[in-house]
Amino acid sequence: xxxxxxxxxxxxxxxxxxxxxxxxxxxxxxxxxxxxxxxxxxxxxxxxxxxxxxxxxxxxxxxxxxxxxxxxxxxxxxxxxxxxxxxxxxxxxxxxxxxxxxxxxxxxxxxxxxxxxxxxxx
Numbered sequence: 001x002x003x004x005x006x007x008x009x010x011x012x013x014x015x016x017x018x019x020x021x022x023x024x025x026x027x028x029x030x031x032x033x034x035x036x037x038x039x040x041x042x043x044x045x046x047x048x049x050x051x052x053x054x055x056x057x058x059x060x061x062x063x064x065x066x067x068x069x070x071x072x073x074x075x076x077x078x079x080x081x082x083x084x085x086x087x088x089x090x091x092x093x094x095x096x097x098x099x100x101x102x103x104x105x106x107x108x109x110x111x112x113x114x115x116x117x118x119x120x121x122x
Contacts, residue, residue: 016040028055031059040063
């Protein structure tokens, strides 16, 4: 059984909130958490047996709520920010801005020097 300690729990939540229809049995644990936190509606039944106590055995009527859809948008943004492409773009932007600032400072000095020469000052 997967738990919220699973590395990909955000992906599972996003999958459940994005898909229509009932989740797969392996994702019932996440559906229960989404229902309990009002990100989805539905009814579930948990096991009372000794071996699987607390595991969801049946789930009906699962559907995301408005807060669930907003939560899905937040998860999408979080997952996008964890990609190498996003980080590479942020690093490239930082380098570009640094070089742009450096170039502006150099051009400022060159322009000031040219103006002072042109005016005959110094």
